[in-house]
Amino acid sequence: MRWIKDNALSLAFLVMFLLALAGQAWSGAIHYNEEQLVNGLQPVSVWAYVTSSSFAVDVAENWQSEYLQFLLFIVLTVWLVQKGSPESKQPGEEGPEADREQLVGEHAEKNSPRWARARGARLWMYSNSLGLVMGTIFVLSWLAQSVAGLAAYNSERITDLRDPVTWGWYVTSSEFWNRSLQNWQSELLAVLSMVVLSIYLRQRGSPESKPVGAPHRATSVEG
Known part of the structure; x- marks a missing residue:
């Protein structure tokens, strides 16, 4: 339990x-x-x-848009800030931060992950592992969507007695990008809403919200 x-x-x-x-x-x-x-x-x-390809393309196109959302949010919040949002770092703290703040290398603690004590490529990879994994899943989901979408699209064309198309034709077609962008815009709007609304609105007890009594200008403060 x-x-x-x-x-x-x-x-x-x-x-x-x-x-x-x-x-x-x-x-x-x-x-x-x-x-x-x-x-x-x-x-x-x-x-x-x-x-079937019909089910696979519907699942994959949603997965890739979700992981694109997280990838962009993870990477952009390293360098961009939003004053007053608990989803943002403090203005002036943009960037990857110093080793002391990140507890890496000689500043690692006894219970820090082993790769946090490493140097060179291993440290870089672990320091960016979240973004790398999210990016990899996004790319794989995007490829799965394109392959499954091509199969489903060609199945419809064959049913209508039309010639099938190639993968290159499909991923540059309005069919593919209409399916992709209608998901991307909704995910980006959701992130924008979370970043901005959390400046002025509260959810008591949630780490995604500031404390109820925190001023609107308080940044990077979680309840």
Whole structure:
């Protein structure tokens, strides 16, 4: 029970993610089969749907936009600040900060991660590991979206008795970028809203909010 309590936030989001993914698979299969019947085609099982390119492209395009959001937020908050936001560093503290502040190299503590005591490439890699992993997942999700999207798009073209297109044609088409940008703009708006609204609004007890009584100008202060 102690382990569950210590990891409750991660477990809660994992359960909600799995439930949402299962719901997407179920409702998506129903919608897909409705279109199949309209086009005079045979309906498919839920398993056939979740292993299809149609399901894969819908999942991948959402994943890549989410990880793009986190990648940009992680990297841009190193150099850019927003006065009054708990999501920002203090004005004047822009940049990667000194080794003493980051507890690396000779300033590492006894319980610091081992690579925090390293030098050179290992230290650089660990110092940027969060952004690197988020960026890698974004790129892989983007590639998965492009491949699955190409398969789904060509399937529609073949059904309409049109010639299939190449991967290069697809990733430069309005079809691909319309799917991508409609997700990107919503994620960027969500981050913008969080950064700005957290200056003036509060959520008592949340580390994503300033203390209720903190002044609006207080920056990098969490409740």
